[in-house]
Amino acid sequence: xxxxxxxxxxxxxxxxxxxxxxxxxxxxxxxxxxxxxxxxxxxxxxxxxxxxxxxxxxxxxxxxxxxxxxxxxxxxxxxxxxxxxxxxxxxxxxxxxxxxxxxxxxxxxxxxxxxxxxxxxxxxxxxxxxxxxxxxxxxxxxxxxxxxxxxxxxxxxxxxxxxxxxxxxxxxxxxxxxxxxxxxxxxxxxxxxxxxxxxxxxxxxxxxxxxxxxxxxxxxxxxxxxxxxxxxxxxxxxxxxxxxxxxxxxxxxxxxxxxxxxxxxxxxxxxxxxxxxxxxxxxxxxxxxxxxxxxxxxxxxxxxxxxxxxxxxxxxxxxxxxxxxxxxxxxxxxxxxxxxxxxxxxxxxxxxxxxxxxxxxxxxxxxxxxxxxxxxxxxxxxxxxxxxxxxxxxxxxxxxxxxxxxx
Numbered sequence: 068x069x070x071x072x073x074x075x076x077x078x079x080x081x082x083x084x085x086x087x088x089x090x091x092x093x094x095x096x097x098x099x100x101x102x103x104x105x106x107x108x109x110x111x112x113x114x115x116x117x118x119x120x121x122x123x124x125x126x127x128x129x130x131x132x133x134x135x136x137x138x139x140x141x142x143x144x145x146x147x148x149x150x151x152x153x154x155x156x157x158x159x160x161x162x163x164x165x166x167x168x169x170x171x172x173x174x175x176x177x178x179x180x181x182x183x184x185x186x187x188x189x190x191x192x193x194x195x196x197x198x199x200x201x202x203x204x205x206x207x208x209x210x211x212x213x214x215x216x217x218x219x220x221x222x223x224x225x226x227x228x229x230x231x232x233x234x235x236x237x238x239x240x241x242x243x244x245x246x247x248x249x250x251x252x253x254x255x256x257x258x259x260x261x262x263x264x265x266x267x268x269x270x271x272x273x274x275x276x277x278x279x280x281x282x283x284x285x286x287x288x289x290x291x292x293x294x295x296x297x298x299x300x301x302x303x304x305x306x307x308x309x310x311x312x313x314x315x316x317x318x319x320x321x322x323x324x325x326x327x328x329x330x331x332x333x334x335x336x337x338x339x340x341x342x343x344x345x346x347x348x349x350x351x352x353x354x355x356x357x358x359x360x361x362x363x364x365x366x367x368x369x370x371x372x373x374x375x376x377x378x379x380x381x382x383x384x385x386x387x388x389x390x391x392x393x394x395x396x397x398x399x400x401x402x403x404x405x406x407x408x409x410x411x412x413x414x415x416x417x418x419x420x421x422x423x424x425x426x427x428x429x430x431x432x433x434x435x436x437x438x439x440x441x442x443x444x445x446x447x448x449x450x451x452x453x454x455x456x457x458x459x460x461x462x463x464x465x466x467x468x469x470x471x472x473x474x
Contacts, residue, residue, distance in 0.1 A: 094394035095135045099125070099382070100164040102154060102179065103194065105143035108272050108298035109171040111327040113194045115141075116375040117169040119364055124382035130390060144170070146271060148178035155179045159186040165396045166191060166385060168378050171296075173197035173244035177204055184208045187399040191385060193377030196296070196323060197247040198462060201426040205469035208399045210406060212427045213377030214345050216244070217462045219322050220251035222343035222431050222455050227290055227320055228259040235320075236288035237266035238279050238303060240295035248294040248322055264288050269299070276303045280310050284317065292320045300324060301331045308336045325372045329448045334439040337448075345431050345460075346373035346415055347449050353414035370446050380413040381427070419457055424469035431460040 101118040104110050118141040125137045140162065144151035151170070158164035159182070167183060170176045171194030180200060183190040190209040192200060198215040200206075235256050239245040245268070253263055265286045267279040280303070283291045291312065293303055300321060307319055321328075324342040348358035348370035357379070358370035371379070388405040389396050396402060403425070411419040411427060419429035433452040442448065464472060 094396070095133075097135060097137045097166070097389070097396045098158075098162065098164045099137065099139045100155075100158045100162075100167045101139060101141045101169050101378070102144055102151060102167050102175075103141065103169045104146055104171055105141065107146055109146070109194070109296070111331075111369075112297055112325040112372045113169055113171040113374045116361075116365060116369070116371060117194070117378045119361065120371060120375045120378040121168055121382055123361065123364075124379045124386065128383060128386035130386055133390070135389070140164070144172065144175045144179075146172045146175065148174050151175035152178045152182050155182040156186075159183075159188055165189060165399075166382075166402075168192075168382060169194045169374070171195060171374060172242075173199075173247060174242045176200065177243060180204060180206055180209055183399070189385065189399045189402050191378075191381035193381055194374045196244050198251060199243075199247060201422070201424040202462065202468045205424045205467075205471055207425075207471060208403055209425045210381065210403060210421055210427060211425055212381040213373050214323075214343075214431070215426075215461065216248040216251040218345075218431050218455075218460045219248060219343055220255045222433060222460060223320060223322055223341060224252040224255040224292070225259060226341065226433060226453075227318070228256055228261045232290035232318055232320070233259075233261035234288045235261060235263045235290045235292050236283045236286040237263065237292045237294050238276070238283055239266060239268045240271055240299055241268040242271055244296065245294045249292070252292055252294065252322060269295070271299065273299055274302060276306045277310075279303075280307055280312065284310060284312055284315070288317065290318050290320050292322055294322055296323045297325070297328065301328050304332050304340075305336060325374070326446070326448065327369065327372055329436055330369075330446070334437060334442055334448065337436040338438045340436045341433065341452065342436075343431050343433055343455070344373045345429060346371075346376040347432065347434065347451075348446065349449070350432075350451075357414060376415045380411075380415045383413050384409070384411050384421075422461075422464060422467075424464065424467050424471055426461050426467075428457040428461055430457050431455040 142154040166189040173195045176195030184206040193213040198217040200211045407421045416429040434449040
């Protein structure tokens with residue numbers, strides 16, 4: 068009887084030690100889910116390039132050399148909130164994903180935001196624009212990295228109003244992103260003495276903008292604000308050129324414009340457009356070095372957009388937090404708290420910080436599209452007009468409606 072008890076005790080101890088070893092191993096196992104539009108109107112500015120950026124962050128993190136096992140998987144949300152949430156739940160419940168990145172399309176982003184909070188994961192959003200992610204719908208599990216509608220409105224919108232564009236007509240994508248961008252830009256226009264004389268909302272992924280552009284043209288507004296993105300922006304700008312809108316004296320405000328958009332439009336049509344981004348591949352030696360490595364692995368040879376750069380930079384900061392914690396990546400609240408406690412510093416966005424509401428703070432830049440005669444290469448498309456310091460580019464905490472700030 069005594070021998071049986073001793074054997075049982077030894078077996079129990081061995082099993083316990085095995086369980087501890089497994090748990091310890093699991094503490095350094097991380098799975099990243101790159102959730103994006105892989106084949107639709109946002110695929111070029113995010114999509115496969117964002118997945119590549121995530122993989123490059125893993126390779127550059129140095130964590131695999133310290134015993135971490137890190138995998139990247141990808142999913143296509145098809146710009147549908149229900150599809151996005153379904154994938155997110157599958158990832159957390161079955162695939163044991165720890166962090167979701169990218170997620171362009173604000174409607175999908177806000178829906179996934181709720182799932183990540185429920186599952187206590189980590190959410191580093193670089194693709195969606197809505198400032199609600201760090202305001203009314205903020206979450207302790209979310210970091211909003213690259214840009215948002217507040218930044219776009221205050222940088223581009225304010226500059227245009229001060230330059231004399233004091234009457235506006237909005238051409239708006241009819242979903243969360245477009246509505247948020249129109250809302251935030253309207254506030255800036257009114258605050259600077261301008262007025263909004265009209266607007267039209269269009270469905271996502273519209274091919275024919277003629278009726279909307281005719282409304283904008285007949286409004287007499289000095290500025291036509293394009294509160295859309297990706298293929299919708301390129302189509303509306305190309306068709307506006309066909310209607311002779313800019314030649315008639317009205318100015319187009321591309322409130323959200325990406326490198327891939329300018330490439331698709333062409334310098335002949337896009338030249339002179341002013342817009343705001345937080346990253347450009349040709350800013351300095353560090354951005355050029357990363358972009359060269361990135362472009363060599365892209366099928367089309369394109370350098371990264373600011374969304375793809377944001378995936379890389381956000382994950383690099385996430386990995387710093389994991390390294391500081393020494394393991395246990397599965398408690399999202401703990402990881403995000405650590406991310407907020409460490410100053411941000413990466414080769415693509417420079418030095419910054421993460422606010423208590425999850426907003427990543429870094430500089431924003433006013434750009435102008437070059438004339439064809441000024442461009443020295445296929446991706447030499449921007450010239451820098453001005454810099455907006457990070458503490459001026461994003462929503463001040465005193466104006467944020469995030470409930471986390473009340474604690």
